[in-house]
Amino acid sequence: MTARNAAGGESRVRLSRDRVLLTAIQLADDGGIERLTMRRLGEELGVEAMSLYNHVSNKEDLLHGMIDAVFGEIELPLHSDDWKTALRKRSVSVREVLARHPWANGLMDSGTNPGPATLRHHDRVLGTLRSGGFSLAMTAHAFSALDSYIYGFARQEKALPFDTSEQAAAIAQVMLAGLPASEYPYLFELTAKHVLQPGYSYSSEFTFGLDLLLDALETARDSDANSAQAASGG
Amino acid sequence: MTARNAAGGESRVRLSRDRVLLTAIQLADDGGIERLTMRRLGEELGVEAMSLYNHVSNKEDLLHGMIDAVFGEIELPLHSDDWKTALRKRSVSVREVLARHPWANGLMDSGTNPGPATLRHHDRVLGTLRSGGFSLAMTAHAFSALDSYIYGFARQEKALPFDTSEQAAAIAQVMLAGLPASEYPYLFELTAKHVLQPGYSYSSEFTFGLDLLLDALETARDSDANSAQAASGG
DNA sequence: ACCTGAACACCGTTCAAGT
């Protein structure tokens, strides 16, 4: 039995930054980020909106805190795994976490001040690459390419109206009906002959691109190491 | 001499959906998306906010229109180029356009109704892959992987506090000072020994990942074609 | 130290009224 609070329920539990953050995340998960207002969050916590400012300096601070909490949910790469499986697992975890908190992806452009969970996460990823034999420059390349792909995929998953494969089929049907086939022949073809086929699900595209990238990075690391060896060893 | 309107300037030019959209984009470019309000947009056009509703059904419609206009700025892949250079050029163009309109990237999750420019763009990309010898399944893979990477990179560019290399250096200095080196050793190492080095610029990471992906997709296409041939021929 | 009520300067959007 948790201290979780039904909507409108009274609560004598003490307010705290953690409780504010967790409730805010839950609210955004359930109703979308646009439903998260200070007033509504206060209500959910059985408190006036103004009380929140005792635990959060403003709404921006609230959002930063939420983002960092979400980062904390991501599985860190394990030292016991080799770099590729370690990063593959954490990449899959990133995608799962972003699917659980779809609002988070569009909010991370705040940029400036990453929280401690965010920093720890990035540090571990970098460490995994370095220990895996990546040079500093190659680590920067790999980090950039991998994270771009992962966050971009999560973005894409939200942008495309597909969700489950059944839903995809339903929506694709509608889109097909609305699409002038002559004007967009390739969209028509892909939708009709591929997306609408039973068993198709956009989410399975994730691992294809991920493995493509991981394998390519491994190759790049090896040729990078070879050229460095050739240059120093003669 | 355009009909462009200085802030607060009177204008007797007729309002139109295009003029509303273009001014809105300019406003978002200059002041960020959060400065784009119906009232401010009206003011910029020398008109009351309520007049906008004659050309745009609501703010969501306004944002959809802006997004589609931004898509229209992206260079379409050329039929005269081979698939790889065609997609490389348009990928670079996507990134340039998103850098010009940073607010656009976070807004495309609206999903449901893509505009005509968006559809035409996607159709041409799919057509380029199909003409380049990609199977239907491989086209879906490539489209997903490539666009995930591109949009993700644009997102990353906004999320990281780096901009120009000089600015990167300045910010990295500050970050370094604030970072407990013992707690985040790999972040420390990368920042100090790589990002802070003269000539480093995050934006150059873009082409590394792009070419890595394009080459890997070409390889995947070839082995896909070979296995299909073997299955039917053998 | 924490919470509240009233208030301020904003939002998007409606609606009846003007031209």
Place this chain on the structure above:
DNA sequence: ACCTGAACACCGTTCAAGT
């Protein structure tokens, strides 16, 4: 057909006042 003024139901945030 297009534009406006007043109004409504919201926002985030402040500040003095309560306990």
